[in-house]
Amino acid sequence: MNNQKKKILVAPLNWGLGHATRCIPIINGLIDNGFEPVIASDGDALELLKKEFPKLISLELPSYDIQYAEKGRNFKWKMFAQIPKIISAVQKEQKETTKILNTYHFDGIISDNRLGVYSKETPSVFITHQLNVLTGSTSWLTTKLHKRYIQKFNECWVPDVESSPNLSGKLGHPVEAIKNAKYIGPLSRLSKKAKPIVYDLMVLLSGPEPQRTILEEKIILELEYYPKKVIFIKGVVQNKQVKEQIDNVTYYNYMNSDELEDAFNESNFILCRSGYTTIMDLAKLNKKAFFIPTPGQYEQKYLANKFKYEGIIPFCEQEIFKIEMLNEVESYSGFLNYTEEISWKELFDLF
Structure with a gap:
């Protein structure tokens, strides 16, 4: 057959x-x-x-x-x-x-x-x-x-x-x-599920090197001043999944689709790039987020500007990101009704 x-x-x-x-x-x-x-x-x-x-x-x-x-x-x-x-x-x-x-x-x-x-x-x-x-x-x-x-x-x-x-x-x-x-x-490979919120913040990294690593290092430094519960997915595909707990942050090198779907649904809001695939995932799950566009990528900067102007998601440039900027998320609607x-x-x- x-x-x-x-x-x-x-x-x-x-x-x-x-x-x-x-x-x-x-x-x-x-x-x-x-x-x-x-x-x-x-x-x-x-x-x-x-x-x-x-x-x-x-x-x-x-x-x-x-x-x-x-x-x-x-x-x-x-x-x-x-x-x-x-x-x-x-x-x-x-x-x-x-x-x-x-x-x-x-x-x-x-x-x-x-x-x-x-x-x-x-x-x-x-x-x-x-x-x-x-x-x-x-x-x-x-x-x-x-x-x-x-x-x-x-x-x-x-x-x-x-x-x-x-x-x-x-x-x-x-x-x-x-x-x-x-x-x-x-x-989107993800689906919205009614799950209790486990993490206040999910950090999701993606995109080409060296910018992925530069942002990872910057966010890790900033998280020293963030007291809430964080799940941090580095977006590095390796042979084995590695999980590491450091203080209030749970780190993963990568997740498969099912694990990622759970992590999204269990997180209050997401810190990520303004890549289009991530945007489609956020829209499907009706999530709030904060964007850091990849430096020099006109497409990501345009999308970040678009959603900020529409009152959906705030953003800032990578060089100036500070953890307290995440407080802006509450003033934005997040994605609604894009199914x-x-x-x-x-x-x-x-x-």
Whole structure:
């Protein structure tokens, strides 16, 4: 019976853990609807999905091997300097995809921000919330380049609603519509549960190095002045889960989806990056939070500004964060009423 299932390649970008984690509900949706998903990625993204789905076939794709700036102001220019390397990685990825398609028979491809994972012969989907790619004065150029890649796919799934209010703002709602874009509703692997509050604060770290470590060190220092109960998830995927109790803080290197769902539901509010996947999780769980955007990432700064302006979540820059700023959270509403059911059967009609 298993041989008759349609095989779908699911390939998230390895940039932080957000692309991989938002593919978890898609993989579960495929399984529930009688498909056989096969995972393809590299680095931490691949390791995380292998832990979540140990029974699925997993394949390794070439790494983009992007180096990140230590100072936010250098982020954009360091990224621009690596464009030739990124283009080369996309070309390698395209060759590897062709090889994979020649080895396995796939009935469909779902790529989360991997620009080279598509095929003219196989129905291919690109997932992104960034139809506008913000890079300051060069946004017009990065958006144009991104659009050129998006149009190579049969469909572009935007994990948001088309109407207003929405989560992605101008990132996912360009003035000029993209023909193959389809708004599928926010994606989250988590569910809201009625659980007693155990922790006053949950710290959730994610995103690329070295900024993840820089923020981790800063928050640990600040927590010396915080007397309440804290759960701190570092977002470092390792072979074994490590738990450590230091005073009022419980540290974990990483958590799987079920553990993370419990931690979210048992926490009063969350201190985290303003990455889009985290925002979708917060919205699904109707949570309050405090954002510290990754330095130099225009997208995260834009989203943090958007939600502060809308009175939903406060934020501050990484360099100036102090623990007493968390008192601002009470003056903001947090996320309310952003639930939207995804019609998996309708989505997967493409395959």
